[in-house]
Amino acid sequence: MSDKHVDEISGVPTTGHEWDGIRELDNPMPRWWVWTFYTTIVWALLYAVAYPAWPLLTGSTEGLLGYSSRSEVRSDLAAADNAKSGYMTAIKEKSIDDIIADEDLRTVAVAAGGAAFKMNCVQCHGSGAEGSKGFPNLNDDDWLWGGSADQIQQTVAHGIRFTKDGETRDSIMPPFADVLDGDQISQVSTFVASLSAPVHNASLVEPGKTVFAENCAACHGDNAKGNKEMGAPDLTDAIWLYGSGEDAIAAQVRAPRVGVMPAWDARLGETAVKELAAFVHSLGGGEK
Incomplete structure (x- = not known):
């Protein structure tokens, strides 16, 4: 005769464990769960036989199907x-x-x-x-x-x-520090800057336009729109490679920087x- 304690209310035996007077019912697992568990074990064994699974010293088992993810x-x-x-x-x-x-x-x-x-x-x-x-x-x-x-x-x-x-592609803007004096560089820089933005001293624009026509238009064009055959940039579009504004333009006029x-x-x-x-x-x- 079993000496397991039986719960009085449910009539189900307990596991024999007790915590602070609380006992655990020894209910059987649901049948669907048990069969699912057994199925996973069988599936794992079949997978291990069919596919590469077990590691060896220099590789792994190849499996009956000969599958290889590397080959795929x-x-x-x-x-x-x-x-x-x-x-x-x-x-x-x-x-x-x-x-x-x-x-x-x-x-x-x-x-x-x-x-x-x-x-x-x-x-x-x-x-x-x-x-x-x-x-x-x-x-x-x-x-x-x-x-x-x-x-x-x-x-x-x-x-x-x-x-x-x-x-x-090869063209280089010459330095004008030895060609133009300081006033002329300020004038032409102001004129060029004025083509795309307000300038600080508008009185320099007209004389700068003359300096530009005499020294710069041959490459950049009379309208300062540039010349793609020579790599001469458009000076009217407010897009500057080495900085905008009169000071940056003057620095480029004096000693041009060129990239490679x-x-x-x-x-x-x-x-x-x-x-x-x-x-x-x-x-x-x-x-x-």
Whole structure:
């Protein structure tokens, strides 16, 4: 005869444990729970036999099905490379204008160019291509050397003032400290500043306009809109690479600062250069 205590109210035996007069009923587990538990044990054993599961000294058991997640990943990557190879061949063979005109090719080129930009260009132009002092913002529509797709490709491929590349973009603004006196530099700086913002001394604008016409218009144009063939910036759009205002402009007139961009064609190859050009052109400021 069992000596287990039986709860008087429910008639269910207790486990024999007691805490401060409280006893635990020894109710059986629900049948559905018990069978679910047994099923998980069987499932685990079958899984361990069918798939790689048990670690060994130099590897693991292979399982009866011979499945390998590494092989699956390799297969997926191979399939992706195979699907991509056709696009890469087309990008290599077609011109940048043809690539941009083809929606599928443009999508692939822009995606690949964005990845290449993060690896090679963010150090100077920023992660968002917004640029910084001395490094152009690639999101706006202000282009020193032209913003069409083929012009961008030319710039990316051969760089700016990169002496190791014979086709590099090359022009340098001469220093005017020994050409103009102090008053003339103040005048022309005030005139240039007045083209896009109010100035401190408006009386210098007219004489500065004369100085500009005699010394600066040959490169920047009579209307100061710049010349993309020479890399001469537009001086009327309030976009400044080395700072705005009369003082910053005067400093640039006296002793111009010029940047150097490396040529990427030899480093990355023609296909990657096209992809970079497509990406930069897609940022919003690209010209048709």
